[in-house]
Amino acid sequence: MLTMIFKRLATAIPSLIGVVVVTFVLTRTLPGDPGAYFAGPAATPQAIQEIRVKLGLDKPLIEQFGNYVVDLAHGNLGTSLTTGQPVATELCNRLPASAELTLLGLMVSILIAVPLGILAATKPNSMIDHACRIVSTLGVSLPVFFTGLILIYVFYYLTGWAPAPLGRLDVFYTDPPHVTGFFLIDSLIADQPEAFVAALKQLILPALTLGVFSLAPIARMTRASMLAVLSSDFIRTARASGLSRSTVIITYAFRNAMVPVITTLGMVFSFLLGANVLVEKVFAWPGIGSYAVEALLASDFAPVQGFVLTMAVLYVMLNLIIDVLYGLIDPRVRLEA
């Protein structure tokens, strides 16, 4: 088991190197001369040259890359021009908000997609099967920001069930004491049930938006893999032995069908992390996505690059976890390794 994890860790290293190289290249292809850009429009050629030297832009590319890697190793992602704060600190402060939203979105999408896929597979070509197909096609067709706005209109403006889409907590509440950074968990630790409910209310709509967008791959894979498993010999044997329908489907088929579904989670996370940026903008969510968008519009590039790098590293890590999980669930993967 440990060897498998180490082998998988080793395969993640080229991905990480690729990510660092790409973010470096993105930094160097800034439109125009970065020195002139940072110096401002009124700078003299001499001032621009000074800034180039200060930023290390006069050195050969290889050396610049070396410095970039050294900076990264020290956790230095540069400084934001607009806020004057180190990018790494701001990303760290905002990451829990994004993580909480993304994970809840994933939970919503699994909770809808898996039962839908199972039901569709047990009754192919029934109403529920068509419903599964329509929901998953709609899910990928609806622009995620549009879904969010429709939900806001219906549940905030029309019915008033949801609170105003402005951040993580209503203004009447103070943030729970910081432990994990997840408001749902922190409010429980601090024993503030009202804050928990308020935080949950703020989370439901954005999480639902993310869930709807990302459920299609899970629903399709669950359906396909359940169909394959249900037609296999051991299911026929289980049925012939007189086991109840629910035992056959849940204990025998479902557990085997889940293995391929786990592999689609990689794609689901790509959807979720990307859509996160848009959802954060729609719901004024103070996460790393909205931070990057604000910086992008202010032409403040260090936060954007820090954000792209953070997201990519997170994504590589998530894929790693998914692979290890896969090995834990399916012994065959372990034996092959």
Added chain:
Amino acid sequence: MTDLAITSAPERSPSALYRQVRYVLGENPVTLVAFVLFVLIVLAAVFGPHIVPYDPLVSDTAEALKPPNAHHWFGTDQLGRDLFSRVVVATRLDSLIAVASVALVFLMGGLAGVAAGFFGGWTDRIVGRVADTIMAFPLFVLAMGIVAALGNTVQNIVIATAIVNFPLYARIARAEASVRREAGFVEAARLSGNSDWRILACQILPNVLPIMVVQMSLTMGYAILNAAGLSFIGLGVRPPTPEWGIMVAEGAQFMVSGEWWNATFPGAALMLAVFCFNLLGDGLRDIIDPRRRT
């Protein structure tokens, strides 16, 4: 997979193709709906600016924020511009961005993938490494980073959308090409003295093309979403240009005060376009490659 199954598809006669198209459309009426939608989109893209009742850029403050009515079918926005005209006119720009980016990735990814699958070795390794590196990013995030680095223009949105789709095309083209590398007709072409490049261009490419066309249709929806998402966060297209993503962004603030039409109509247009291409892609796949039907 046998060689027979691979080579039989292109030899179909036109009437058989027509019969199959009719069969698929009859079997799956949804594809027909998608096709009708597609025709509407093309018409709006080509004739849009000539048929709309109002100039999409001219504001009329007396008519600002009016709900849908007989004069303004989709209502008017905060500057009194006619939303119906804007939504229709925007079709051209949105389609152009999507078509351009898909065509670009079709060239880059298709050629790189076919070369990787056919030559193997170093070509394969380099293409594979590039694709893996792109796949290591959440795609929308990478697109944001590329637009930020290259500069905030529509052209760069096209490039970014093409780059994030590269791995998909490269992989499919590679798989299709490597299956055919040892096929009988390729061996025959080689024995009759054709060079590698000639085989690639005359034997492999035409066979890979149908699958790639299906892929184009399937990714067109994603390309539209990706481009609209980028312009929603304020990249690429600038106001007052009518474009669906930016129109939804402009209308977003009115959603909480009840003026729903501002964001809903461009959003619905966007959704229909993506929906149309997704369904069309599924339908095309059924016609071109019946073995992959699910």
